[in-house]
Amino acid sequence: xxxxxxxxxxxxxxxxxxxxxxxxxxxxxxxxxxxxxxxxxxxxxxxxxxxxxxxxxxxxxxxxxxxxxxxxxxxxxxxxxxxxxxxxx
Numbered sequence: 001x002x003x004x005x006x007x008x009x010x011x012x013x014x015x016x017x018x019x020x021x022x023x024x025x026x027x028x029x030x031x032x033x034x035x036x037x038x039x040x041x042x043x044x045x046x047x048x049x050x051x052x053x054x055x056x057x058x059x060x061x062x063x064x065x066x067x068x069x070x071x072x073x074x075x076x077x078x079x080x081x082x083x084x085x086x087x088x089x
Contacts (some may be wrong), residue, residue, distance in 0.1 A: 008082075013077055021043055025039060025051065034054045039062075
């Protein structure tokens with residue numbers, strides 16, 4: 001299975017409407033707040049979201065660090081620019 005994003009890809013993240021299931025969102029890694037991570041919203045509960053990585057076997061997500069408060073979501077991924085090496089094929 002090929003990763004959704006790889007090193008060199010650029011993501012445009014915007015603060016728009018509240019996230020809903022299926023959205024890709026950017027957030028600070030709850031285990032290391034200096035890192036940004038991108039995860040898919042699996043479920044939305046009152047005031048928080050459950051996030052999952054697309055590669056369930058290798059992902060660290062809400063199964064590890066629990067629900068993420070809505071205020072910790074930096075925004076939704078609204079556009080992806082592929083890294084140049086991916087465009088070369």
